[in-house]
Amino acid sequence: MSFTIDATDVGTDRRSPFADNRLRIVFLVTLGMAVMSTARLIADNDDLTSSGTFGVALRTAAPIGLAGLAGLVAERSGTINIGIEGMMVMGTIFAGWWGWEFGPWMALVGGIVGGMLGGLLMSLATTTFGVNHIVAGVAINLIAPGVARFMASELFVGVQGGSVTSSPGNRGDIGEFTMPFLSGGDLFGWQTPDILGWLEDTGWFLVADFAGLGKGLTTSVTWDVVLAVSLFFGVAYLLWHTALGLRLRFAGERPSAADSLGVSVHTMRYVGMAFSGGFAGMGGAVLVLFANRYQENQVAGRGFLGLATMIFGNWMPAGTAAGAGIFGYAQGITLRTNPGDLVRALLLAAAIGLAVTAFWMGYRQSWRGVGWLLAFAIVAFWAYFSAERPNNQLVFVTPYVVTLIAVSIGAQRLRPPAEEGIPWFKGMQ
């Protein structure tokens, strides 16, 4: 792995994702955190950047991120996967079943298996039979809940704690991890000092916020989430540093070229969908592990949120992770104790961020869209100062609004795989 600094824009698909533009990212992240910090101080809401909030954000981001990875792997190998939602549902029912019967780690395995079944089924339709990818994905989304319901009725009804809409609880916990020293985790039984926690408590501008972020990401992180995060690196390595990954990418960029060089396009697309289903199913398993059981309608649109993160991330793992982080954060704050206040504070942060961006663009003399940015900033400020604490239902929509805004902004320099979504058969040029 080499880190080079070059002048290409963030988000373009050039070399391996490990060779990206570090300086620019560091700058953007710091700026973003400064905006959040300012909002925190003005709105007097420490929870906005607290370790507790970031910890929850990580938890909620994990399934969304896995869904995004699922979409990424599928599309990179040529299949547009609208059916991630359905594959996640398959993951949840299998995870709920195996988690109850065998335990938390088997729940994870079960989720992967369930999701893979969905992925392979969809690939049968799209790769072998050439069904329109979106149609096939929609079909999977419609079929999966029915299958889940049927399985639930057979497995959980009549068992204590179980019903057609819910499984009994998992057998045991999967365990968590807390980083020693930085977040006060145990080291061979000795309680280490909680450095980040101390920094966070100081409340200092920017320092406390970063500390909160650091601590949130390293405290009481369940092992399945740790696994999920490492998968991002795994996928990046697979796609850009292995022969299999190269062949997968060719199946999505120029299948005819692969075919002419002896690579089986159909096999590659099946493999891609197997991975895709597996990741999606794992996302479902993560949900089951949080709730400690399977519940009907558990997935609630996360499959589609995952799609959005993939688009936001320009089909790259790093960008997808960033998107999942943002959407996960937006959904995470709705789970905290005072979500209404947090949403308001977030609104303030958005207003500040818009205003800063508008002035920055004006400074750089690129005037396109500055008017819109300022207008939205003003609306956001007005909403913050005039509105009371928002209602629960409005809090619920926050992640979806954030997602919608994010994809609306970032839709410019998108570069999806060149021949994704095109059913390919031998003889095509």
Added chain:
Amino acid sequence: MNDTGGTAAVDTRIAIQLTDIVKRFPGVVANDGVNLTVHEGTVHAIVGENGAGKSTLMKTLYGAHQPNEGTITVEGAEVRFSSPKDAIAAGIGMVFQAFLLAANLTVWENVVLGQEPGSALSLNAKQARRRIRELGEQYGLEVDPDALISDLGVGDKQRVEILKVLYRGAKILILDEPTAVLVPQEVDALFASLRDLTSSGATVIFISHKLDEVLKHADAITVIRQGKTVGELPDPSEVTSRQLAELMVGSELPVPEIGESTVTDVPVLELKNLTVAGDDEGVRNPLDDISFTVHRGEIVGIAGVEGNGQSELVEAIVGLASSTGTMLLDDVDIARLSTRERRDSGIGYIAEDRQKDGLVLPFSLWENAALGHQHRPPYGRGPWLDIRGAKAKTEEIVEEFDVRTPGIEVAAFTLSGGNQQKLVVGREMTADPKVLIAAHPTRGVDVGAQAVIWDILRDARADGLGTILVSADLEELIGLSDRLLVMLRGKVVAEVDPKTVTPAELGSYMTGAKTGTH
């Protein structure tokens, strides 16, 4: 006129021998007893007209399909290829005319796919880059291994394709129309590399229909016409281009139209400073400051190697591509109008790719007849489709333009290419256009339909229609045009008189060897 400096063909071993190859497809015999003998270490050219059967023959050699009859011998041993993999294993590598490259990926990724260096868990990019640089230096095919394909020009992309083949250890290279999209300097560089290859023992076969190139660079030539070998020339220095052309075409060169000129001096379409901008900074404008005028009763032919701005010219006039400059149709500026408005104003359009732009193949004939005119009588009335009117009109078109079909309700894909095109031409003509933009109007059309369409175009011209005719078929261009403009790299570089220009001259203008007006 041969300066190959290469090996005298007859002295060396035979690398490839094809004997009595026959290949049939539904409806046509592409190869009808073809013979080919290629000696090792030579640059061997296969020439013939479009449709003579050259590509089919090479695909057989490459293993893309099997011959119905005949034998293939590689270095003395008879072989049977069931797939390109077998051919690659036998040391044969083919570089197609249409490149098979992934635009978003790098050179080295495109080259090593399928035979990646390193282990299963670790792709050895360093090794890949090194090998590519080695091969590049050895044969004068230098390319930056880390460059993105989309950033490369056509000449460099071709180098990548050749490197692909060399990387896999090919000793026999087949190139299909390699110079079709190259400029003269790139052509010279290519043949220099090919020469390097043959002097190290490789064998090169290339397909071409450019006679001057062939005579200049080939060690031996095989001529194919209508699926048969009509000439095997082991010593090109003894052949003149005239003889070669006659072997290829089998008869006299096309005769230009002799008849009364119908050209008036009334301008119907004036283009001034028409430009289509390139996508990024520093990229050449695909259409660069074009100005010319079409008059009533005139057919202006546009000649040029594909990819030099002809498509952009057509799209700019019809409104499918954004452009700057002035376009006056009967003195009315149409540059700001939408496609629909331009067509309503009197621009007829025969698209280059009828299956993609000109027709909707699953639609019925009458639905296709309405295409482009659906909002006007007789096809449409207000917010409604006038189905009866459309059908009646379609019957008229079918009758008048000799479209062979069992009925107008059938889907367009049941028609032959020629009849599809006759329908398209007919529907444009009956809309009474002032100007017709005809892009490759007889591409993929059988001889009979082609003759009909040419008659239609001539008659319309006699009636006062002004036409811009873009075509790759020299016979068509010379036979129909009143004057010919040659396009190269987005500009008009020459204007010639079709009655007096020769194909060799025209070819020189098209490749930039010559400039100016004739």
Added chain:
Amino acid sequence: MLERIWRASLAPLFAAAAAIIISSVALLISGNDPLEAFREMWKSIDSTQSVVIIINTAVPLYISGVAVAIGFKMNLFNIGSNGQYLLAALVAGWAGAEVSLPPLLHVPFVFLVAILVGGSWALIAAILNVTRNVNVVVSTIMLNYIGIGLSAFLLQEVFRDEENGGLVAQTKVMPESARLPNLNAIVEFFGFDFAPGVELYGFLPFAIALGVAYYVLLNRSLFGYELRLSGMSADAAQSAGVNPKRMVLITLFLSGAVAGMIGLPFLMANPDFYKYGDAFPTLLGFTGLGLALLGRNSPVGIAAAAFVWATIERATQPLGPLGIPPEIGRILQGSFLLSAVIAYEVVRRRNDAAAAAAAAEATRAERSEPPPSATTVGATS
């Protein structure tokens, strides 16, 4: 004619057979007797009462299917029709109960509100697609959830019926003048008897009218022609002068507008409802997607699909007490959908191959003929 019907039914029949086989396997695995299950299912639909219930269920499903089919015809995937119809039903339910008009005006008024709300919500996604190139699938789904949240909020805070609702959140009951009477009288005229309490809801004629309107729009109108054209070949459409952005905006608006009507049968013709509340069905939009796919976006096909879907639902309802999982209905529906989608594709490709062969045959026939003589167009060569 008979041949055409046979050809068109081949794929669905195959899919039905596949569905029955797959469901039987599922039943066997879970320890049930497939034959007994199917026998029970048949018994439960074998009555006038059942047929009526099936039709009632099928009506909103049909509307849902047509709504998304309009978009599908142009390769626009309006996945978020749920949010559109819930918002529309809420606002229409509230607005309809707020005004008092004579029936001839009241009914169209409610329709209008629903159509405008549903259409406008879908329009947001269209605008984002046209101006910011946002993927329609992502935006309609986000708007779906935003719509659900928004309608829950509005129901709680703004539109709820304070006096009569009490603790339950719902809108005021739809007044008489906006209700559609049931069609029992018409059916009894034809000699069928009704069990007490069973009604053929009065929205059926509107659903039929919608189907006819959809057919006319698609096949007789200029817009319908351009819609089909854009869906078949975006390139040919552009060359033909169609403005793609305009098409996206209008098509999604129409799709949302029809989606807005999905809730109307409940609001206006179903005595169990006549109002919008928490008990309102919330997943009809997704079902419509499946129906449009099953029906291949055709007015008659979607009707057949809706009918089959409702039949399966009705047939599996009473299975629970008999020890057979009623969820087998979901398996039937799901496997039918997937098999149908695959079967349609296979049939389509086979037809295309046959057509290509026909064209090649036509070309060969022509090549062997001499070129036409001077009877065409006064040729002078």
